Amino acid sequence: KHISSDPLGLGGQGSASCSFPMDDAVSVRDGDSRRTFHFDRVYDPTVSQSQVYHDVRPLVASAMEGFNVCMFAYGQTGSGKTYTMEGP
DSSP: OOOOSOTTOOTTSOOEEEEEEETTEEEEEETTEEEEEEOSOOOOTTOOHHHHHHHHHHHHHHHHTTOOOOOOOOOOTTSSHHHHHHOO
16 A cells, blocks of 8 residues: 655655555565564554554553553654544
């Protein structure tokens, strides 16, 4: 899937695109270069908020029990990171 012509914020300095080949990877192509980054879980833009919550529910429960938890949300400005984590 082509998500953005400028996911890295290059501002016209090049053309890059992202794809999500697996549920734990993001592949970034910039010209002839392609790099794939792996994480515990990657969500593409079509995943619903309820699916994200379902997957992180055990982490939220652990945080409520006093354990340290880290959830990392990365994306372009205005892409919906806060909305996805907090809801409407």
